Amino acid sequence: xPELPEVEVxxxxxxxxxxxxxxxxxxxxxxxxxxxxxEVDALRGLQIGAITRRGKYLWLPLQGDRAAGGLxxxxxxxxxxxxxxxxxxxxxxxxxxxxxxxxxxSAGVLRLNDPRxxxxxxxxxxxxxxxxxxxxxxxxxxxFDAALTPExxxxxLALRRAPVKAVLLSxxxxxxxxxxxxxxxxxxxxxxxxxxxxxxxxxxxxRLLAALRLVLxxxxxxxxxxxxxxxxxHGASGAYQAQxxxxxxxxxxxxxxxxxxxxxxxxxxxxxxxxxxxxR
DNA sequence: CGGGACGCCTGTGAGC
DNA sequence: TGCTCACAGGCGTCCC
Numbered sequence: 589x590p591e592l593p594e595v596e597v598x599x600x601x602x603x604x605x606x607x608x609x610x611x612x613x614x615x616x617x618x619x620x621x622x623x624x625x626x627e628v629d630a631l632r633g634l635q636i637g638a639i640t641r642r643g644k645y646l647w648l649p650l651q652g653d654r655a656a657g658g659l660x661x662x663x664x665x666x667x668x669x670x671x672x673x674x675x676x677x678x679x680x681x682x683x684x685x686x687x688x689x690x691x692x693x694s695a696g697v698l699r700l701n702d703p704r705x706x707x708x709x710x711x712x713x714x715x716x717x718x719x720x721x722x723x724x725x726x727x728x729x730x731x732f733d734a735a736l737t738p739e740x741x742x743x744x745l746a747l748r749r750a751p752v753k754a755v756l757l758s759x760x761x762x763x764x765x766x767x768x769x770x771x772x773x774x775x776x777x778x779x780x781x782x783x784x785x786x787x788x789x790x791x792x793x794x795r796l797l798a799a800l801r802l803v804l805x806x807x808x809x810x811x812x813x814x815x816x817x818x819x820x821x822h823g824a825s826g827a828y829q830a831q832x833x834x835x836x837x838x839x840x841x842x843x844x845x846x847x848x849x850x851x852x853x854x855x856x857x858x859x860x861x862x863x864x865x866x867x868r
Numbered sequence: 869c870g871g872g873a874c875g876c877c878t879g880t881g882a883g884c
Numbered sequence: 885t886g887c888t889c890a891c892a893g894g895c896g897t898c899c900c
Contacts, residue, residue, distance in 0.1 A: 589893050621876075621896085644894075665894050666878075686878085704877045706894060723896085750871060758871095759895085766893055815893060855872070858891080 589815060590663040592731070592764030593807035595644045598663070602671045602698065603639040609695035610635050611650070617688035618705060621664065625719065626711035630655060636693065640715075643727045643763035647715050657713040660720045664706030672697045728760045731804050736762065742793035745785040752788060752796075753781035753854050761785075765800055768815065768835045769807065771860050773799040775834045780868040781859045782852070787868075806831075834860040 590598070614631040616624065637649035637658075646669075649658040663669070672679035679697040683690055689700040689709045700707060712720035728744070729736040744761035745752065755761055756770040765773060774781050776799035779792060788796070807813075810831070833843055838851040842862040852859050 591893060594893080618877095621894095662894080664877095665892070667893095702877095703879065704892090704894095706876065726896095748870080754871080757894090768893060856874085857894095 589666055589668055590644060590812075591766035591769050591804075591807075591815070592644055593769075593804055594812035594815060595646065595663060596641055596808060597812035598669050599639055599641045599646055602669060605671060605695050606636045606648075606693065606698065607638060608635060609693040611691055611693050613692045615683070615690040615692075617683065617686075617690075620688055620700075620702065620705050621662070621708040622710055624709060624711055631659075631691070636695075642715075642724050643730075643759060644766075645724060647720070649715070657711060658715060658720070660708070660710045660712050660715070660723065661700070662708045663700075664702060664704060664708065666704040667700055667702035667707035670699045670701060671695075672699070726760065727763050729762060731762055731764045731800055736797070738790070738794040738797055741797045742788070742790050745788050745793055748785040750785060751782045751854055752779060752785045753859050755785040756800075757855060757857070762797075762800060764804055767857050767859075768832075769800070769803050771835045772833055773803045775861060775866060776802065778866055780863075780866045781854065781861050783868045834862060836860065 611631050611634050614628045616628050631650070634650040634652040634655065637651060640647045644662060646661040647658055648661065650656065670678070673696045674694070683699065684701065686701045686703045687699045688702055688705060691698040700709065710719055712718065714720070715724070741762065745755065748755045748761070753770055753774060756765050756773070757767065771781070773796060777792065777796040779788065779796055834849050837849045837860060839848050841847070842849055842865060845862065845864050847862055847864045849860055850863050852861075
């Protein structure tokens with residue numbers, strides 16, 4: 589479900605209510621990607637600090653009398669976080685079969701629902717200590733980091749011979765664009781997804797960076813509602829098909845030129861593009 | 869090291 | 885209606 593905008597929307601939805609909340613109890617469901625790395629009951633009594641995001645990871649700092657650290661969370665492919673107000677029907681309801689992590693706090697019940705269980709919740713003594721540092725260490729710059737100039741972005745692409753779509757998905761030159769937004773940004777920038785990253789000129793790299801920011805920023809404004817089955821806390825989903833330029837539109841007319849949108853497979857993932865509008 | 873395949877899981881929709 | 889198959893928003897690990 590989540591690419592960067594959806595993770596950021598999630599963060600914005602839970603950060604303020606959970607700031608300063610105290611954990612009354614915690615519970616694990618079926619195993620996620622990795623073990624928690626801590627006895628789940630050890631979370632009891634810890635106080636939640638300011639929740640941050642790096643790439644598609646969320647960091648929940650936790651402070652207690654004897655323990656300090658935090659939880660590094662990832663929503664994987666199908667994860668979502670729900671925060672249910674104390675005393676609400678949802679908070680009182682038993683966890684669903686796909687609720688695999690739960691924090692009962694003074695500010696409500698936080699539940700990670702993740703059918704495919706590619707997501708993760710991992711204890712780390714600090715965000716810059718193992719194991720968090722190991723996972724975050726390979727991430728490239730944030731898309732809206734002002735330090736990521738067109739020059740630097742272009743320089744990053746120039747080091748890679750793989751297809752530009754693969755480089756975007758790798759997250760080493762820029763984080764946050766998943767399969768959908770990578771396709772959409774390449775379409776907006778008029779760049780063929782199979783073009784080698786190091787063959788992209790400075791002007792085209794500049795356009796691609798702008799397109800990535802546009803696509804991710806727009807999704808953020810729309811509250812992450814551009815994904816197929818993403819729903820916010822109010823259950824609003826919306827506008828997916830209306831937003832997509834190429835993603836999921838194989839065989840349909842390109843909105844710019846009318847040519848049939850094509851689908852190819854790269855890294856075992858679908859890539860959608862317009863063979864006319866997007867040049868090598 | 870870079871590049872690409874694999875595997876982790878469950879759910880859903882299309883086609884028969 | 886029920887089965888099978890392809891495919892789904894990610895990413896760490898492993899092998900070349």
